[in-house]
Amino acid sequence: MxxxxxxxxxxxxxxxxxxxxxxxxxxxxxxxxxxxxxxxxxxxxxxxxxxxxxxxxxxxxxxxxxxxxxxxxxxxxxxxxxxxxxxxxxxxxxxxxxxxxxxxxxxxxxxxxxxxxxxxxxxxxxxxxxxxxxxxxxxxxxxxxxxxxxxxxxxxxxxxxxxxxxxxxxxxxxxxxxxxxxxxxxxxxxxxxxxxxxxxxxxxxxxxxxxxxxxxxxxxxxxxxxxxxxxxxxxxxxxxxxxxxxxxxxxxxxxxxxxxxxxxxxxxxxxxxxxxxxxxxxxxxxxxxxxxxxxxxxxxxxxxxxxxxxxxxxxxAQVATRWSSASAPGAPSDPLPTDPDWAGGSLYQDERLSPVDASGEALWRVVEGIGGENGWYSFPLAWAVRGWLDRFVGGVGLRRGRRDTERLRVGDSLDFWRVEEIEPGRLLRLRAEMRLPGLAWLEMWVETDPQGGTRYRQRALFHPRGLLGHVYWWLVLPFHALVFGGMTRNITLAAVKGAPARVNEARAVRIRGDRRTRRTSQR
CATH class of the missing domain: 3.40.50.720 (NAD(P)-binding Rossmann-like Domain)
Structure with missing residues (x-):
């Protein structure tokens, strides 16, 4: 007993x-x-x-x-x-x-x-x-x-x-x-x-x-x-x-x-x-x-x-555990990895994966250099139109650019995105701050494949808010292949060609020239 x-x-x-x-x-x-x-x-x-x-x-x-x-x-x-x-x-x-x-x-x-x-x-x-x-x-x-x-x-x-x-x-x-x-x-x-x-x-x-x-x-x-x-x-x-x-x-x-x-x-x-x-x-x-x-x-x-x-x-505005590889949830009310796919609310995603014939370091330079003057590596007119529309409805548009031409840190504004997470050499997660009927993220990953090569993984995620959010996703879905598909192709191509490094070098030369001009005028 x-x-x-x-x-x-x-x-x-x-x-x-x-x-x-x-x-x-x-x-x-x-x-x-x-x-x-x-x-x-x-x-x-x-x-x-x-x-x-x-x-x-x-x-x-x-x-x-x-x-x-x-x-x-x-x-x-x-x-x-x-x-x-x-x-x-x-x-x-x-x-x-x-x-x-x-x-x-x-x-x-x-x-x-x-x-x-x-x-x-x-x-x-x-x-x-x-x-x-x-x-x-x-x-x-x-x-x-x-x-x-x-x-x-x-x-x-x-x-x-x-x-x-x-x-x-x-x-x-x-x-x-x-x-x-x-x-x-x-x-x-x-x-x-x-x-x-x-x-x-x-x-x-x-x-x-x-x-x-x-x-x-x-x-x-x-x-x-x-x-x-x-x-x-x-x-x-x-x-x-x-x-x-x-x-x-x-x-x-x-x-x-x-x-x-x-x-x-x-x-x-x-x-x-x-x-x-x-x-x-x-x-x-x-x-x-x-x-x-x-x-x-x-x-x-x-x-x-x-x-x-x-x-x-x-x-x-955080990506839930079930939706990403972020750390585990910190409270009983949060989603778990073992929850069924239908739990946690709707989350639409566009995911793309591409091998890269370049080093992980070269690919990361492209990823970290994205936005601002470097642009978004696909269909510039579409990005510009989206920025104009956002400003028209009271959003921030693309006018903010980026704080630093080469480096990003958590909390930085990046056009109409904000850096939510960055793991140098591996992950950049951006949270959308444009006017949307829901919440959106853009993730860019630098990975090593099983054979030791470099690959690029990109995910656009959207958590709709109400019926309008679902309608919005299906309306823009036909443009994803053009925007996100082109983005994947051009980022990997830029890593192979080393384009961002040359762009940054050219910008550095221009900045140094501008500084000399300002000093001369001050004299």
Whole structure:
């Protein structure tokens, strides 16, 4: 019998299943920050190698349907986090139930002290047999753990607000892409959304609950909102125009899922169980979790603040981790490399790669010398017209040039761009400061190919803002081959010919001549 005590005095050895998923990937660094040791179980451990915490955890291969691999993963574990769901497909409810039973039995055999499970909030006053298969399966898994021999904490949440959460991404795409929405009647259904930071705080705090705690907890934010109210609030926080929402009661859950699949990139297989569940009012009936994981000042986060955190990366005009090779995100609300492609909002990109018959140093001189008098190496008239149009609508245009003729540093203005990141000899990332219905970046990379040669990689990225942003991208797309394709060709050609060096030498001679002229006139 495990001693009945609160385990906050010493680090715990925690197992996280589903570490490649939305919540699991964000829970691991929180557990590490709390001083616990972490083991991750995944069917494909290679999916975890790009996480910044990969070197700080023990990763094992395992499948929750395989009792032997589950037992191997649970040996020596104090607290096991179960964050796995089948989600859809024929027989998924039976598969989820069988996996939970295997996990509960093996946890008991291995001496695990607690199982922590994150499930879904279920509607009150409706028999579980009558609710959607998605919610019913979540509830059944929770019952398996609560009825088992190992003390369990079952957390039940509704919509989780954070970049990468399927429910949040559906909200994001519907609101951003449709200024006028014909929606199903479920937009009037009440729910109690919760920020991902609070979900993680409750998950981490559950590890140190006393052994007699063996129950479910409802977790939610401080506000009860309809889906319509959430969409309107999202538009306000994101700076979008007011949305016109017209409910249509004839849309069945199946038709709703197809409609969501048409409007958003959320897969229909995922949209279907989500939309089916949106028919039910899911509101917390208690807040007992605060007895064991006390609320902090201002927590749980209000809806608008949770939204602002979920949109933080875009608002600060930084390229999100999933979209670039920048450093890992610094907050639970940020995207992760393992998030699905449709998570994190839309990002259009034009990427080009070209071998260069020149040294990396020669290519970098061209890249760092771009803009100003050297121009942009493609279709000068197009760049000039874009600059004139930008000035016409109140933007900066191309008149700023560059601070230094040869060197760039972070924060420098460069025509209608600004240097956001520079890694000498390797990367130049520019953020657009022209007037646009969205955010744009231009990346230029100097790379070494597997054979040791030099290659040039160029990416133009655009994060649209509202429907106008999407329209803008598709309108300018036909010109990309001319502008960005020509830019790639001419930059590589300039590196081969050493053009920037000669241009800079000529400019230096001219500058020295101008200085002599000024000194002579002063005499």
């Amino acid at each position: 495990v001693e009945n005590r609160r385990r906050s005095e010493e680090p715990l050895h925690c197992l996280v299943t589903g570490a490649s998923g939305y919540i699991g990937g964000r829970l691991v660094p929180e557990l590490l920050a709390a001083g616990h040791r972490v083991r991750c179980m995944a069917r494909s451990p290679g999916k975890l190698r790009d996480h910044p915490w990969a070197g700080d955890v023990d990763t094992v291969r395992g499948d929750v349907q395989d009792a032997e691999s589950v037992a191997a993963a649970l040996r020596g574990i104090d607290v096991a986090y179960y964050l796995v769901h089948s989600g859809s497909g024929a027989g998924f409810e039976a598969a989820d139930r069988r996996a939970a039973e295997i996990f509960a039995a093996q946890a008991d055999a291995c001496g695990v002290q607690r199982i922590v499970y994150l499930g879904g909030l279920t509607p009150r006053g409706i028999p579980e047999s009558s609710i959607s298969p998605h919610l019913r399966s979540r509830a059944e898994v929770g019952h398996v753990f609560l009825d088992g021999p190992v003390p369990a904490t079952v957390l039940r949440a509704a919509v989780v607000i954070g970049s990468g959460s399927a429910s949040f991404e559906m909200l994001r795409y519907l609101t951003e892409r449709l200024p006028v929405m014909v929606t199903p009647s479920w937009v009037h259904t009440r729910t109690q959304p919760i920020g991902v930071r609070d979900v993680l705080r409750y998950l981490v705090g559950s590890a140190t609950m006393t052994d007699e705690v063996d129950r479910a907890f409802d977790i939610g934010g401080p506000e009860v909102l309809t889906y319509r109210e959430m969409m309107c609030r999202y538009a306000a926080v994101a700076g979008l125009p007011r949305r016109l929402i017209v409910p249509v009661p004839v849309l069945t859950p199946r038709l709703s899922s197809h409609w969501v699949g048409l409007v958003t990139p959320v897969p229909a297989a995922l949209a279907r169980p989500l939309t089916e569940s949106l028919r039910y009012e899911v509101v917390c009936s208690e807040h007992d979790i605060a007895t064991y994981v006390p609320d902090l000042p201002g927590r749980p986060l209000p809806f608008d603040e949770a939204l602002s955190l979920a949109l933080r990366r875009v608002r600060e």
